[in-house]
Amino acid sequence: MIAKNREIPRRILMNEALIERLTPIHYLLQVIKTDLAKRKAGYRGELQLDYHLQFISKDKNIMILHDLRLEIDGRYFQIDTLLLTSYLVIVLEVKHISGTYTLDSRFDQAIRKLADKEEAFSHPVTQVERQKKQLIRWFTKMKVPSIPIATLVVMTNRSTVLNTTSQNEKYHNVVRVENVEERILSLLTYYHKEHFPIKQVRKLSNLLVKKHAPLIAFPDEIYGISTGEIITGVQCPECRHLPMLRKYGHWHCLMCSGKSKDAHISALRDYSLLLSQQITNKQVRNFLHLESRKTALNILHSLNLHSTGGTNNKTYHFTLHTASQTAHQSNSSTARPSR
């Protein structure tokens, strides 16, 4: 069963929001668009994997956790997908690569060739083995009883041509996505000694979910884009014009005469992706171009955000849950047209 869902990566949502809120002539726009396209392809690959795990994910004795980021001794490591059973743990690393992908362990690298252009990456097997080592350390620290850990590199692009430079290449755990379920089942047949009962597997799964530490980074840290470069205001859901004006409880667009009751939700979601996970009444007014403190307060209350501080210095906190919830409401990742 799925113990931790895969969500649209925050970086994709951040890039999308950023593209909408930078001037169309911003010098980093192309860099952001390229990064977005790459990450969307990677995410599509991960969804491909999920599709091929459908059968396994119905098994109550297999816990599936997607997108884990864990800390060990002040450093973080990430796992695309983790499978937990009483017999075996499997670490899955997803690769969504176009063109020809050649594994070369002599130099511990993988070479992607696409349209006569070659690019080197780290060897995926080395990468997933490193994750396994980090997970062993994490398990030791958390006093998880010893259990075998297998690794798989899943190639999710069906058109990828896989290649090796020598016969001794380490590729035994590299698998094409259409064969992943079969490979997992054969691993589970091979490891049949029970290491801990399913009850404890579920406990471990809960612990992993609890200890998951999502990366929250903003455009200033990633791209060096300052707050002042981000265009504020409520965006028109019809024509994407910024800003809309608030009149008689609605947002009005001066460009297309469109009207919206809740376009501020998407704007505040952008705020949480681009500027901060926290906001004050004054910041709401600045970002949404509102004059009225009371309107800002009503908006904040309607979002049911957790708040801290007294009446005069109250700070509201966007949780990740709120961020993804509002993302779903505005259906951002698919509905947002790119400029």
Ligand SMILES: [Zn+2]
């Ligand atoms: Zn409009």
